[in-house]
Amino acid sequence: MTIHQVLFIVMALAILGSAIFVVTTSNLFRAALMLILTFFGVAGLFVLLDIGLFAVAQVLIYIGAISILLIFAVMLTRGMQGMVPRNSQAVAAAVTVGIIFAVLLLLFGPFRVTVDVARWPVFSLFAGNASPRDVGGIEWTPPNQPIPSVPETYIADFGRSLVDLNQYLLPFLLIAFLVDVVLAGAIFVARQRRPAEVIEDRRRQAEEAAEEAEAMRQAGMAPDVAPLPEGAVASTAEH
């Protein structure tokens, strides 16, 4: 067994153990801390794959940003901790993911699973005619040949491909726009509204309801909602 294999197994066990802890514990704060361990393990797998760039990105984005965000949310919703960790569908969910895992392992694992398409014609839906090695001008590693090493300049190549019109410029711009919109939207949704704004909102809602009732009355129909009493607006303003 080589050192790489030992490292892989250690990291895989760390990832899966901490991930199981994350989804089973009732203490949310501990779950967030164990999630950080999971992210570290995944960064280790990226190092084993010779992609240092993504190991660093994993540490910066997942551990540095997302975990901290999750911990903030856990703290802001205090009093929600120590609750029952599972809902009423937990058993069904466990059975479902067990089946999905078994199917995935049969498809991609070391065992060969072949399906007789003549006997089960429905499976021909999943069998394309094109070999995956024909796709899109990419040099695929042929089977039974050594895997080439990652080029020295892979970070520069990756950066150039993001701003190359013939490669990933459009998705790159779209995703930049998406992040802009999402951050603005997140701030808008989560911001604390000032009391004056809340009162103004309620006043406008009451006005709209009154206008609607007036319009209904003019159209000769009885309003199905009684208009707000006069004191309602004033009493909310006093708060």
Place this chain on the structure above:
Amino acid sequence: MQNLLNGIPLWWYLAVSAALFCIGLYGALARKNAIALLMGVELMLNAANINLLAFWRYLAPTSSGGLAFAAFVLVIAAAEAAVGLALIIAVYRITRSIDPEKLDQMKL
């Protein structure tokens, strides 16, 4: 005969990724707390990233397509966490609860 990288076959990565995805899916389906549910979604996105990068490294390490896809997944994971947590905090302010089963005001 399978290609090996440092003595590790590709399916090891795929198995870890599948297991991590299934654990995350269980978390997203079975937790009684919206933040824990988001943690499950993060686990699933991580599993997808392992899958993308392992396939890239074993099958096409000289192109940058796999890296670009994995980077987009990373960015979308960050955006999803930001907007999800903002929603959870807004809902918590209104209802004082973040149990996804109780948030059924939009049911007909």
